[in-house]
Amino acid sequence: SAVISQKPSRDICQRGTSLTIQCQVDSQVTMMFWYRQQPGQSLTLIATANQGSEATYESGFVIDKFPISRPNLTFSTLTVSNMSPEDSSIYLCSAEGGSYGYTFGSGTRLTVV
Amino acid sequence: AQSVSQHNHHVILSEAASLELGCNYSYGGTVNLFWYVQYPGQHLQLLLKYFSGDPLVKGIKGFEAEFIKSKFSFNLRKPSVQWSDTAEYFCAVERSARQLTFGSGTQLTVLP
16 A cells, blocks of 8 residues: 655644645555544545646635645645634545555644644 | 444443444445544554455454444444554545545543
């Protein structure tokens, strides 16, 4: 199965600023996914990112707030824009692993102050 | 609303006790089912999955799960837990278009 390196692992940011989270996969994958895990809650899918096309966002998430890049088959970024304390969460990326299922990055713990 | 339900939010067991964590989903049609585990400070890891075939699937570390289609359930079991099984466990359902929906998670604490 693919191995995903995600960074940063954690950050504390000022409200109104933006943070870009990076995920690097050790093999080529068609689909990558971005999730949010708010405190005490489960994982919620933010968007699906395919290489060469715009990301597909789930209900409640918009591109202006969470722009995503997918420049090639091994890399993706998620930007959390104009942050507020409500954006404090763990953000995870994931890659489709075929018959294996899905692989996840280690997560980015974001605190907005 | 379509969802994945894990009714046990926190389970506390002593070592050697048997474990069963419930997972129910409300989607019709064909689904793929997963159990993931997140050990403290670590990333999500796949415990086991069901795509088709034998509804009793075996995963890593002695875990197994049974898919009961009529009950829309995919419960996780382990006959004898260890202290090292302390972790959060997530059930997940994959529908069409590769959308993975997670349950709310169950925190398992195993007392030595």
